[in-house]
Amino acid sequence: MSRPPVLECAGLTKSFGTRLAVDGVGFRIAEGEVYGLLGPNGAGKTTTMKMVCGLLEPDKGSISIAGQQAIGNLEVKGLIGYVPQEVALYPDLTAYENLAFLARLYKLGRRTVAARVEEALELTELSDRRNDRLDSFSGGMKRRMNIAAGLLNHPKLLVLDEPTVGVDPQSRHAILERVQAFGREGLAVVYTTHYMEEAERVCDRVGIIDHGRLIAEGTRRELVAQLGEQDRIELNASGDLERLAEACRAVDGVSSAATAENSVHLVATEGRHLLPAILEAADAADISITSVDVVEPDLEAVFLNLTGTALRE
Amino acid sequence: MRALAIARASGRRVLRDRVALFFLIILPIVVIVVVGAVAQGFNTFRVGVVDLDGTQASRQLVAELSHASGLAVIAYPSVGSLEKAVARSEINTGVVIPRGLSTDELSARAVTVGVIAEQANSTQQAAGTRVTSVVEEFGARVEAAQFATRYGGSFVQNLSRASSLESSTPRVGLSSQVVHTSQGSLPPGYEYSAPTELVLFVFLMAIAGGATIVETRRLGMFERMSAAPVRPRTIIAGESITYVVIAAVQSLVIVAIGSVVFGVSWGNPLAAAALLILWCLVGAGAGMVAGTFFRTPEQASAMGPIVGIVFAMLGGCMWPLSIVSTTMREIGHATPQAWAVDAWTNLLSNHGDLVTISHELGILVLFALGFFGLATFRLKRMLSSRGA
Missing domain, CATH: 3.40.50.300 (P-loop containing nucleotide triphosphate hydrolases)
Structure with missing residues (x-):
């Protein structure tokens, strides 16, 4: 400085x-x-x-x-x-x-x-x-x-x-x-x-x-860099979101999962490649997912990664 | 200067609030004018009389009571009905003329004329005092008639001659000076009401005015002021200036209307001014405390008058503390009202001055300091515990 x-x-x-x-x-x-x-x-x-x-x-x-x-x-x-x-x-x-x-x-x-x-x-x-x-x-x-x-x-x-x-x-x-x-x-x-x-x-x-x-x-860049190759995945779903988060945590490559309002937020390495496994886990947990969004690493993902909770919880 | 800036902003807000202005200025004027007008109407006492004797002498006493200024006589058939009328306050006092009045007078024995008045009722006590003075005057003429009867003529003739001679005899001028006595209560009538109303209103309105302080607090303004280089005591001082000025305006209005319209005497001007200023400070301090204790403006508006009235009752604004028990009098003196009423009593009933009310003024200074100290402490605490 x-x-x-x-x-x-x-x-x-x-x-x-x-x-x-x-x-x-x-x-x-x-x-x-x-x-x-x-x-x-x-x-x-x-x-x-x-x-x-x-x-x-x-x-x-x-x-x-x-x-x-x-x-x-x-x-x-x-x-x-x-x-x-x-x-x-x-x-x-x-x-x-x-x-x-x-x-x-x-x-x-x-x-x-x-x-x-x-x-x-x-x-x-x-x-x-x-x-x-x-x-x-x-x-x-x-x-x-x-x-x-x-x-x-x-x-x-x-x-x-x-x-x-x-x-x-x-x-x-x-x-x-x-x-x-x-x-x-x-x-x-x-x-x-x-x-x-x-x-x-x-x-x-x-x-x-x-x-x-x-x-x-x-800086934003420094903080996001802490995540490496990780992406943030936002799953909008209806049903037991806690169960969905639990199921996602078991997927290999998912480093954290937290529930927010009507959605579950995940931080995962190479998120796009993990989507089939995540959807399978959701299906096994009997939760229907209404939409999936894979977002570039951002401060929300940093917060989720550091605290294990979503910022807007 | 910062305190003045705070006072200016508060004052501007009060002046802009028509409802607050009505309660702070107009309402006290309306109340004192109404109470004053009603109290002025009480210059005639209603006196019930039971004449158990029914002789010419007893009728003469009844006539004298009827002709006495400030007394209106109503005849009652029995002592029971008279007592009931006094208890129901249908009349201000009752007079019982005993059977055998003339016989006792002729034999020069002591005659007891009963006067009925409740001790706790100041109006009845005042009426009783007036009746007693008329009866005593009558007694003096009876004594003269008794003396004359020893040398000739009938008692009744001598009694009427004593009455006629009394009116033609030149009066001896008499002046008196009270040198060492004291009254325990304020003078009767509006002279009592005016100072106690002043004590009651200024305090009551100040406590209710705490609602504005609560609102200022809830708006986050105290926190905002504290973010500037301003100490909590400066904030309290600034807000207080406004409320001291409001209390002073209220007091001056009550004093002016009392003096000009109803002829109330407020005693030694210097002492009265000191007492008024101190009472304004006590009221403003109490308002500040209310502003830091109540949680919502609604709570302050609702609870403030209740607190003010309870303090007024305990402190002798509703009735003289001289008629309550010693314990209640001591409890009453835990309120500043009691000390203010004591000071007014001293000023108005005993012709007191700044020196003679210095004890009461000293206690009121302590009350004012205590209230402002407590308000500052509370505000400081609020600001340091997640904000006021």
Whole structure:
């Protein structure tokens, strides 16, 4: 990594009561880099992000932002733009009022506040709705406003926690375009998601997190390379999917099998050649398969291979 | 400055919410005007009288009660029916003129005129006090008539002469100054209602206002604010400013309407102002605590008034704590309401000032600090346990 790191965290650990939510997570993000934290719901992504943003204090570990120790350091928060998972804005205030209020929390002067608000509205293409109340906005517009609020302090590090949840495809596309642009403009971005396609599309590097642990990290190519010649096979079927997965695991060449919604996902060496054996196993298990899809190695296959479970389980 | 930004945003939201404005400002005005108007109508006490004597002297006492200002006399046939009427609050007090009133008066023996009023009913107690003063005046004329009868004339003639001489005798001016006494309860009538309503309303509305804090919390705004370089205590301070201002507006409205429309005296201005400000802080602090304890805005709106009313009952806003048992009085003083009512009692009934209510003010400062401290602690805890 030639560019200087904006975020460096190591050994982050956090428990809630007896439940270990994050277990020794560490990663670095450089200037202009979009880093994806990919994992299923409840994997520990949000807890990790809250620790990075100073909203939760880690039980163990260290966080450094732009070279400054971040834990318990109030001023470092001024370097971070936080976009929470849920839209956190006042529905009964206008777009301008919401952003101006949040900008004032960063001790900005009146003129700077006005300039930053206009700039954030323009970046998120909401300038024409500046005087409308938030409760009149569509879901996608609210999400864009949520992002605009994270840009007001001109952060060095932008933390986006699942910013596209519940958003229509058009708004999602606009948000993803914008995130890629942030990276090009030199901002360090942490992007958490459980959508593999999003991570593949916008992130320069991806960290895969499961059960609170960072189990793999690298560029898409590096991660997929771990699979070697393996393919991902998606079997859509009706009936007992667990039994089908069990039957597939017994097929020689299948390295992992997991059930997802109405389908079973397999990782197998030279998947296309294994299809007859897999269909035979399904037939023997008395399961009728409705469609078969063999996919080139992707992050979903990496996750399946590493954890033995499908990402969207 | 950050606290002011938070206060500004909260204030803007409250001003935009017409329902909240109705409950925070309009409703208290309506209630105090209605209660004030009704309390003003209570300037005449209904007095039931049973005349067991039926002589000219007893009829004269009944006539004097009838002519006394603020008393309306209703005749009852028996003591039983009179007691029943008092118990049902059909009348404010009952007077029993005993049999043999004239005979006892002639023989200069002590005469006992019974006055029936329930001890726990402040209106009946006030009516009883008024009746007693009329009976005592009558007693003074009886004593004069008894004295004159020793030297000639009949008792009845002397009694009527005492009445006529009383009206023609020049009155001796008398001024009095209370030097060392204290009243345990607020003055009767609206002078009692106005300060206790203020104590009740400000607190009750503040607790119910916790719903807005719960909503802010649920919107994720506290978490968002905490992601900026802002401490939890700054957030609490910012939100509190709005609610202190609302409480102050409510208080000033009640004070103004009480003074201008109903002529209520609020006592020493400096002490009253200090008490009002502190009570606003106590109310705002309690609202903040409610905002961090209740889970949903609906829960806060529903439970807030119940909590406020229970505290008001325990704290002497519904009836004077002087009439409840010692244990209940001690329990009542676990609420800030009791200390606020004590301070108003001291100010209004005993002409207190800043010094004489300093003890109560000190306790209220502790309540306010306690509430704000607890709210900050709760918010901090919420933020550090997966978010507020």
